[in-house]
Amino acid sequence: MLHAPMLSTDRLVLDRHRPDDLDALAALWADPAVYGPIGVAARSREEVWIRLLRHVGMWATFGYGSWVVRASRDGPAVGELGLIEARRALDPPLTLPEMGWMIAPELHGRGFAGEAMGAALAWSDANGIARTTCIIGTDNAPSLRLAARLGYRPLREAPYHGKTVAVLER
DSSP states (O other), X not given: OOSOOOXXXXXXXXXXXXXXXXXXXXXXXXXXXXXHHHTOOOOOXXXXXXXXXXXXXXXHHHSOOEEEEESXXXXXXXXXXXXXXXXXXXXXXXXXXXXXXXXXXXGTTTTHHHHHHHHHHHHHHHTXXXXXXXEEETTOHHHHHHHHHTTOEEEEEEEETTEEEEEEEO
16 A cells, blocks of 8 residues: 555544645644653654655555544644554564554544544554554553553553653554
8 A cells, every 4th residue: 555545533534644744743743732741852843754754655665554633634634643663672672563643732632532543443453453552651641541442451661762651552
């Protein structure tokens, strides 16, 4: 598969990454309410551009990847989520595709991340990728609760970039 298939939910569209998503994604990744709970620093416009290209390339390389979350088909990006092959420096290393999600702060607490993730996991399951993993900072209670609702179960804790993360599997 060369690019992400478009998926729809009652309130959202999951779409492929496009070059014109850069401004909206750069604004999201510069917001402390986005990057803070994930445990990373603000991402520069250049870093967001490289991430965008990485997401495009994963579909062509692996046949799966991430989506941009939009509130309408032609709307701006309000999040990102999906499968990645990050090859993180964890010991022991992750052996399954990794699922991750990020949603705009103004949508927090309203079920949007769960709705979008439900669509992504349904696609994943239907395409033979039933087992996935994710890592979440042990202090990120909202994401840990969402992961549990999505069927992720804790495997272990691990140090990662100076933080402790929970490694979960579904």
